Amino acid sequence: MNSTRANHDPVREWVIKDTNSEISLNTSYPRIIETILISRGIINEEVIEAFLEPALKSLGDPFALPQMSTAVDRILEAIDKKENIVVYGDYDVDGVTSLTLMKKVLGAYDNVAITFMPHRIDDGYGLSISALKHCIDKHRPSLIVAVDCGTTSIKEIDWLNESGIDSVILDHHEPLSEGLPKANAVVNPKISESEFPKNYQYLCSVGIVFKLAHALLKLRPLAHFDLRDYLDIVALGTVADLVPLIDENRILVKKGLKIMARTKNTGLAALTEISNIRPPFSAMDIGFRLGPRINAAGRMDTANKALELLLCEDPSSAKEIANIIEENNKARQLVESQTTLEAIEILEGAANGEYDFGAVIGKRGWHPGVVGIVASRLSKKIHRPVFIVAVDEKGNGKGSGRSIEGISLVDFIESNQGVLENGGGHDMAAGITLKEESLKLLNDNLQTFVSSQINNSLLVPKIELDCRCELNELNVELLDHYRKLEPFGFDNPEPVLVCSNVKPTSEPRILKEKHLRMTLRKGKYTCDAIYFGGAEYPIPNPPWDVAFSILRNDFRGRVSIQMNVKAIRSSNNSA
DSSP states (O other): OOOOSOOOOOEEEETTTTTTTTOOOOOOOHHHHHHHHHHHHHHSSHHHHHHSSSSSGGGGGGGGTTTTHHHHHHHHHHHHHOEEEEEESSSSHHHHHHHHHHHHHHHHTTOOOOOOOOHHOOOOOOOOHHHHHHHHHHHHHHHEESSSOOTTTTHHHHHHHHHEEEEEEEOOOOOOOOBBOOSEEOOOGGGGGGSSGGGGGTTTHHHHHHHHHHHHHHSSSOOTTTTTGGGGHHHHHHHHHHHOSSSSHHHHHHHHHHHHHHOOOOHHHHHHHHHOOOOOOOOOHHIIIIHHHHHHHHHHHOOOHHHHHHOOOHHHHHHHHHHOOOHHHHHHHHHHHHHHHHHHHHHHHHHHHTTTTOOEEEEOOGGGGHHHHHHHHHHHHHHHHHHEEEEOOSSEEEEEEEEEOOOOHHHHHHHTTTTTEEEEEEEEEEEOOOOOHHHHHHHHHHHHHHHHHHHHGGSOOOEEEEEEGGGGGOOOHHHHHHHGGGGTTBBOOOOOOOEEEEEEOOOEEEEEETTTEEEEETTEEEEEEEEEGGSSSSSSSSSEEEEEEEEEEHHHHHHEEEEEEEEEEEEGGGO
16 A cells, blocks of 8 residues: 555544443444434433434424514514615625525515625625615615624614614624624524523524524414425525534424425525535535535625525526526635645744644735635644634735634634734634734734643544444445434534454555545455545555445445545554
8 A cells, every 4th residue: 555645644533432332222223323322422212313303393482582572573563664674694605595584584574675795805794884884875774684793783783773773683693792782682592591592502593584484473474485495595504604403403404405305496496406416415515515606606706696596586597697606616716725725835834833723824815705715624634723814905804713622713802802903703713804914913822822722632633433333234224224313514423433454355546636446345245435535645554444424325226335434544553
């Protein structure tokens, strides 16, 4: 085997969760499925059933969300009085899907709501007075419903109040320590977590819009409107926003993926076609195919095209818009690739100690639309928090950060308010604005912050393994049960299995100079395997321990399991 490649397998520590487990579930499911459930703490019979067979009837009361009653009352008043309503939203997938669903719901009540999105580069994220002025001058609303933004917009809501315009906020971002904006209602489960059901705290904004729609329909039912038909839109925004796929989010996404297979949304159907995905849809299809394409519209041009697509009802027009979005996505990929290479060069050329505990990297000429993607790639590469900042010709920087478990970007931003112009988001992903001259100081502060927050062992990349298995257990019957574990995502990651002492039947084939295809054998049993990116890493001499997830391979009507290899190590080094 070739072991001379320059790169190193980023996985340094294997952690097997099921070692010495004494729990037995006594179900009819295969041993692998039971072991995965045990490794995730799903051991109660009722909990197992709710997890594997989630039902819409398990969704909680929407009025349990904070200020929901007030929000519903104000929106119904606007509907009854035929007020001019503007739905103001962010330009990412959660924002676009929130806008789509809110407009559809209001339209069902005969209110032709106007949608408005700020421009990523011209207006920045969320509510801004400049964007609000533009919105008001153009649309003259009496009520603004802000989705996926607004929780931290204290001065902006004060300005709206002074202008005589009411506001309802539907958001899931963390509030500021100084309090909430004085909107008519702020529906956000994060504003007082101890008082509201835990499963609501995981909702993204499109999930909150769904809960609002449910609340409206409970008070004022509509015979011609079935909210279940829009679960595909809810699933799209939920998966793409990287919120935990547990509790209510799991129900919404699992049911939404089934609706997506027979979607009534003309634009979404066009997008799935151009993305070359087919039913049954998975969360991975959203995360890696659909979500990036919708985001590309806002990153490279304007997210209005993505919104226009999801609201489009004409198939030919939808196809045209989908083609435009596809071209935007191709442009995004090129810009992203170049920016990533340049950022890696900066990392590799840094002085000792400069980026030991994370990185704040900025450069003039970088496109602000791709900084989040690049930050995500670099954070995974170095297993540290990373901020990537695009600096304009005036020295103003717009950046995006991604973190690792244990390091809160919200806390870091709070501790650097004197350095930053603005900032906010989630623990694992956040946005910032700052002056070019503050980049070094912010990077220095990040080194201090991370080193004081975390021990060195947590900075070592790990691969968590759910279950040991044998090749003879990898069969079609397992596939049927395995799908019940989906959807996979944050807090319900795709299971990773490990099979020990396997050997390749022949030298692995290199595909596209990056990937490895092979057939693995143990005893009389074999299984096909693909190792994406594996050609970049040194491969030890067999026998191997192979860490992998399960892929369904459907070739010419024959269904089989394929191993999606995550890492390979020598069986001689096994713990």
